[in-house]
Amino acid sequence: MFLPKKLFPAFTAASLLLAVPALAQTPAGVTEAQAPGGLLEALVFYAVAFLVCGSALGVCFSKNIVRMAVWLFVTLGGVAMTYFLLASNFLGAVQLIVYAGGTLVLLVFGVMLTSKSPWARFDVPKLELAAAAAVALTLAVSLCVVLMRTEWHSAEGVVAGATMDQLGKTLLTTYLVPFEVAGVLLMVVMVGAAHLARQEKN
Amino acid sequence: MAGVTEYIILGAVLFAIGLVGFVSRRNLIVMFLSTEIMFQGVVVNAVAFARYHRQLDGQAFAIFLLVIAAVEAGLALGMVMWLYRRRHTLDAEAWSAMRG
Numbered sequence A: 001m002f003l004p005k006k007l008f009p010a011f012t013a014a015s016l017l018l019a020v021p022a023l024a025q026t027p028a029g030v031t032e033a034q035a036p037g038g039l040l041e042a043l044v045f046y047a048v049a050f051l052v053c054g055s056a057l058g059v060c061f062s063k064n065i066v067r068m069a070v071w072l073f074v075t076l077g078g079v080a081m082t083y084f085l086l087a088s089n090f091l092g093a094v095q096l097i098v099y100a101g102g103t104l105v106l107l108v109f110g111v112m113l114t115s116k117s118p119w120a121r122f123d124v125p126k127l128e129l130a131a132a133a134a135v136a137l138t139l140a141v142s143l144c145v146v147l148m149r150t151e152w153h154s155a156e157g158v159v160a161g162a163t164m165d166q167l168g169k170t171l172l173t174t175y176l177v178p179f180e181v182a183g184v185l186l187m188v189v190m191v192g193a194a195h196l197a198r199q200e201k202n
Numbered sequence B: 001m002a003g004v005t006e007y008i009i010l011g012a013v014l015f016a017i018g019l020v021g022f023v024s025r026r027n028l029i030v031m032f033l034s035t036e037i038m039f040q041g042v043v044v045n046a047v048a049f050a051r052y053h054r055q056l057d058g059q060a061f062a063i064f065l066l067v068i069a070a071v072e073a074g075l076a077l078g079m080v081m082w083l084y085r086r087r088h089t090l091d092a093e094a095w096s097a098m099r100g
Helices: A007-028 A038-061 A065-085 A090-116 A128-151 A163-174 A174-195 B005-022 B028-052 B057-087
Strands: none
Touching: A007 B028, A038 A065, A038 B005, A038 B028, A065 A090, A065 B005, A090 A163, A090 B028, A090 B057, A128 B005, A163 A174, A163 B057, A174 B057, B005 B028, B028 B057
16 A cells, blocks of 8 residues: 555544544434444445545645546545445446546546656645645534534435436436436537647647 | 434545645646545535435436536546646646736
8 A cells, every 4th residue: 555654644533533423423322214224334334434535635645646546536436335335326336437437537638648747746835735734624623513513304214225217217307407408518518628629720 | 323424524524635635736637636526525415315315306416416527527627738738837826817
């Protein structure tokens, strides 16, 4: 594992941050309705959350852009696993296809086409990194405090079985107009991106 | 165990990590990578609410968010290529002419 040693404190802090709500909620007596999967699901969730946060930190702190892309691949895969945990099989698959198969490849192409050497290193000024980390830490802590104090109501049970055909029906009935608009948007962007990327002859 | 709170806290933490990268980096492609992480944090929220409210609206939202993210990726990388061809650098500082 090529994770710099400096990252480990941040890594541990992120995972501890995620463990706090579990510790806070256990004595309150979580009912079965709120925790459909039980202990195993919780364990898998914490493992995946640790993976996602760690690799996201890897994207932020590594100095080589190709390594960043690889860390991002791990992050996106981990988020896809979260979707599977959340019983959203279709979304998990789409996440893997669209992001890992599409966006990331596009990104690597962008890197290879633009950088003089893909192995060029980027050094971030320490002061700026510290300032950014302070801002983000404040945001994260305040968000977590608010989210943990709020009482979230959740419906009982889980969405039953395969949600894919229900999802398709929802998209083509309730969300028909946004669906069509998204299609038009995709076409416009395809034309726009082709226009931007074409070679100018002067 | 893992309830809706944990998932949205995961989303918040992902968003904050993306913010660190976005604010501290100067390279346009790296900034774009960081926005992708922030996007992931938001989509995790939508999917978590979809599950714990037993409604599919959250998943439909997540699909639209994915479409927007794909669109953004295509357009952003097209613009990055265009900018690179003009100035031969990806440093965001090279494009600060409109700074107030």
